[in-house]
Amino acid sequence: MTDTYYLRIALPVPLRRQFDYLPLANTAASHYKIGSRVRVPFGRQQLIGFVLSIETETAVPVDKLKPITESLDSDTLVSPNILQLCEWLSTYYHHPLGEVLDLAIPVLLRKGGQISDIAEPHWRALSCKLQPSNVANSSVITGKKQLALWQLFQQQPHWRHKELTQQGFAKAQLDRLFNLGFIEPYQQLPVPHCDAASQSALTLNNEQVSAVDKISEQFGKFHVALLDGITGSGKTEVYLQLIAKTIEQGKQALVLVPEIGLTPQTLRRFQARFDVPVVMMHSNLNDKERLIAWHQCSQNQAKILIGTRSAIFTPLPSLGLIIIDEEHDGSFKQQDGLRYNARDFAIKRAHKESLPIVLGSATPALETLHNAYSRRYSHHKLTIRAGNAKPPRMKLHSILHQPLESGLALPVVDKIKQHLNAGQQVMIFINRRGFAPTLACRDCGWMAECIRCDARMTMHQYPPHMHCHHCDNQVGIPRLCPNCNSMQIEALGQGTERIEENLHQLFPGSDIKRVDRDTVRTKDAFDNLFDEIHKGEPCILVGTQMLAKGHHFPDVTMVVILDADSGLFSADFRGMEKTAQLILQVAGRAGRGDKPGEVWIQTLYADHPQLNLLLDGGYHGLADNLLQERKHIQLPPYSYMALLRTECSDKHLAEQVQNQAREFVQSWLNQYWQGNLLSINETQADTTPVTLLGPFPAPMERRNGRFRQQMQIMSHERNALHRVLEPLVHFLENLKGIQKIRWNLDIDPIDMS
Numbered sequence: 109m110t111d112t113y114y115l116r117i118a119l120p121v122p123l124r125r126q127f128d129y130l131p132l133a134n135t136a137a138s139h140y141k142i143g144s145r146v147r148v149p150f151g152r153q154q155l156i157g158f159v160l161s162i163e164t165e166t167a168v169p170v171d172k173l174k175p176i177t178e179s180l181d182s183d184t185l186v187s188p189n190i191l192q193l194c195e196w197l198s199t200y201y202h203h204p205l206g207e208v209l210d211l212a213i214p215v216l217l218r219k220g221g222q223i224s225d226i227a228e229p230h231w232r233a234l235s236c237k238l239q240p241s242n243v244a245n246s247s248v249i250t251g252k253k254q255l256a257l258w259q260l261f262q263q264q265p266h267w268r269h270k271e272l273t274q275q276g277f278a279k280a281q282l283d284r285l286f287n288l289g290f291i292e293p294y295q296q297l298p299v300p301h302c303d304a305a306s307q308s309a310l311t312l313n314n315e316q317v318s319a320v321d322k323i324s325e326q327f328g329k330f331h332v333a334l335l336d337g338i339t340g341s342g343k344t345e346v347y348l349q350l351i352a353k354t355i356e357q358g359k360q361a362l363v364l365v366p367e368i369g370l371t372p373q374t375l376r377r378f379q380a381r382f383d384v385p386v387v388m389m390h391s392n393l394n395d396k397e398r399l400i401a402w403h404q405c406s407q408n409q410a411k412i413l414i415g416t417r418s419a420i421f422t423p424l425p426s427l428g429l430i431i432i433d434e435e436h437d438g439s440f441k442q443q444d445g446l447r448y449n450a451r452d453f454a455i456k457r458a459h460k461e462s463l464p465i466v467l468g469s470a471t472p473a474l475e476t477l478h479n480a481y482s483r484r485y486s487h488h489k490l491t492i493r494a495g496n497a498k499p500p501r502m503k504l505h506s507i508l509h510q511p512l513e514s515g516l517a518l519p520v521v522d523k524i525k526q527h528l529n530a531g532q533q534v535m536i537f538i539n540r541r542g543f544a545p546t547l548a549c550r551d552c553g554w555m556a557e558c559i560r561c562d563a564r565m566t567m568h569q570y571p572p573h574m575h576c577h578h579c580d581n582q583v584g585i586p587r588l589c590p591n592c593n594s595m596q597i598e599a600l601g602q603g604t605e606r607i608e609e610n611l612h613q614l615f616p617g618s619d620i621k622r623v624d625r626d627t628v629r630t631k632d633a634f635d636n637l638f639d640e641i642h643k644g645e646p647c648i649l650v651g652t653q654m655l656a657k658g659h660h661f662p663d664v665t666m667v668v669i670l671d672a673d674s675g676l677f678s679a680d681f682r683g684m685e686k687t688a689q690l691i692l693q694v695a696g697r698a699g700r701g702d703k704p705g706e707v708w709i710q711t712l713y714a715d716h717p718q719l720n721l722l723l724d725g726g727y728h729g730l731a732d733n734l735l736q737e738r739k740h741i742q743l744p745p746y747s748y749m750a751l752l753r754t755e756c757s758d759k760h761l762a763e764q765v766q767n768q769a770r771e772f773v774q775s776w777l778n779q780y781w782q783g784n785l786l787s788i789n790e791t792q793a794d795t796t797p798v799t800l801l802g803p804f805p806a807p808m809e810r811r812n813g814r815f816r817q818q819m820q821i822m823s824h825e826r827n828a829l830h831r832v833l834e835p836l837v838h839f840l841e842n843l844k845g846i847q848k849i850r851w852n853l854d855i856d857p858i859d860m861s
């Protein structure tokens with residue numbers, strides 16, 4: 109084709125539009141594949157973008173068009189499938205497509221790297237030299253080491269360079285065999301590692317059988333299944349057996365887990381079960397490892413991918429099943445940039461690729477339960493614990509007017525002693541790291557506050573410093589009150605460090621392990637600690653939610669929850685839902701082995717109706733109550749919400765932009781809604797389709813030196829909401845002076861702070 113054509117390109121810039129470029133001189137249009145990368149001049153920079161289409165017309169005056177600088181891929185990099193899903197994300201989250209596509213590929217490719225960059229040096233024996241007659245010729249090889257090396261090649265003609273050096277062979281020895289013409293070097297992309305399966309499937313109980321059977325009937329078509337199983341009910345075993353069926357059909361499976369749910373134990377459990385390559389993708393991988401995993405999935409070499417949030421973008425050409433473990437977990441929602449929810453996106457992907465998706469949880473999100481109740485999702489319940497384990501006994505323990513010893517009620521201390529004496533493990537949960545959440549002056553009432561946030565500084569002792577957990581600001585611990593020079597300054601309240609210190613005094617000689625972000629900084633530290641706990645020696649574990657999620661510690665028989673109250677009166681409408689989920693997840697760590705477990709929840713509000721409902725009626729009892737409440741006040745899942753956030757060091761500006769946004773939405777609604785253009789349902793034509801709440805200061809108004817404002821935009825019709833948001837985003841993007849502030853639009857927000 110010699111006719112003029114243009115390349116329409118998505119660029120990773122915060123502008124919600126595409127850009128037209130000229131191709132390189134003398135290249136045919138067929139040279140450019142949709143979804144391939146090109147490097148282009150953009151202002152004074154060079155950016156990498158994605159070819160979206162080849163156009164014969166452009167709205168840009170031709171003399172203004174620039175040619176691309178280079179074409180980076182000779183073939184499609186982002187498959188049509190993933191490209192369309194990214195387009196959906198871009199529309200649904202009102203986020204620039206170029207930035208979405210950028211997220212969809214590994215960092216190294218984003219920076220312009222090539223798959224071939226991950227090729228590794230290998231050596232192979234030349235076949236003529238392997239002929240039996242020539243093997244005898246190996247007398248030209250001198251030296252023991254040299255001979256040993258050649259013998260390796262006789263056993264197996266291909267070797268990774270790294271494997272050979274790990275076995276103690278030097279580059280010089282390889283070079284010598286090369287010079288003799290026995291071997292030659294070559295580059296090859298790494299193939300995934302795979303051992304033979306060492307564990308067989310467990311015999312399922314009736315509930316598990318029913319879930320596996322019913323869900324596998326849905327293979328090959330779009331279907332959402334909620335696997336609603338209490339903690340320790342064997343949800344993972346159900347996943348494993350569904351995956352086994354998927355693999356039998358020659359398909360791939362994708363398992364998404366929460367940020368801290370991907371432990372080596374999980375990986376080992378999967379690897380031990382299957383004969384096929386299992387790869388992992390999580391934030392601890394370096395860029396190269398990520399690209400390797402991505403490549404192996406895209407080539408259908410890896411059959412099972414276990415990953416955190418962003419693994420949902422991975423190309424899997426024969427994907428047959430998606431599993432979202434702990435689907436209620438907040439870490440599936442990205443909290444900056446493209447604020448997508450990987451669970452919701454996964455459902456979209458399953459729909460597009462016509463395959464079943466399983467959402468598993470002991471405490472499903474209210475949105476998910478609502479969808480199951482209204483039969484959009486199938487609902488599979490596991491109501492008993494697998495194996496011999498029984499659900500733990502749970503008890504609310506009032507600490508109102510009760511003496512506490514180092515933050516623990518006296519009967520709790522006695523109970524802990526009993527469990528330790530019986531050789532068992534005890535877990536104490538407090539969702540606050542550091543020594544104490546407040547440092548205060550007894551004489552004048554001064555409290556240590558962050559200079560950049562509306563928040564108190566947390567006191568830490570290891571090492572000693574004051575730390576703002578919101579902006580990371582750190583300062584020394586004052587010796588005197590900065591306000592009145594009094595020496596009577598005191599740490600108030602408890603964090604994990606202080607509890608740990610107190611426990612040493614209360615239980616001298618006991619093994620006490622603290623588990624929080626300060627003690628477990630590296631993945632290795634985490635792994636070592638888990639191996640320690642799994643030895644089963646009696647100990648007390650004190651920790652934050654790092655301890656809570658999904659772990660299987662069979663020797664923990666008692667769990668104590670210290671600060672359940674902090675979530676009871678949250679300003680966030682999801683506060684109670686999140687509190688209940690956390691309590692049950694933590695409680696679920698007790699009694700998972702053969703010995704029964706008990707859970708003590710210390711509270712000042714032992715007659716709090718919803719806490720009691722949770723204990724008496726279980727998660728579903730409470731969830732039904734919360735759903736009724738949400739229905740009554742028309743909050744999600746009974747309405748759809750977007751949150752417009754603005755922040756600026758100038759308080760007035762953050763507020764002003766919100767007011768302009770509000771005015772814009774109102775006048776837009778007046779103009780279009782009353783003209784009935786938005787009407788989805790005639791009978792609703794005179795009710796406002798979209799309501800605005802705010803702008804208000806955010807619950808923490810000042811954070812990291814910026815004032816924060818927010819406005820809730822809600823509707824009963826998802827479409828109506830999005831039809832308003834689209835012009836709103838356009839309006840904001842073009843608003844004069846908008847560069848002076850930061851703003852974002854959060855669709856289906858889950859963090860309202």
Ligand SMILES: Nc1ncnc2c1ncn2[C@@H]1O[C@H](COP(=O)(O)OP(=O)(O)OP(=O)(O)O)[C@@H](O)[C@H]1O
Binds near residue numbers: 469494660
């Ligand atoms: N059918 C079964 N028979 C015997 N043991 C089983 C069976 N299913 C699962 N188990 C065992 O029960 C324990 C708990 O199972 P699993 O970890 O799968 O539970 P879970 O529902 O995923 O728990 P959680 O939500 O608390 O993480 C594991 O040790 C597992 O091997």
Ligand SMILES: [Zn+2]
Binds near residue numbers: 576577580581812
């Ligand atoms: Zn701060």
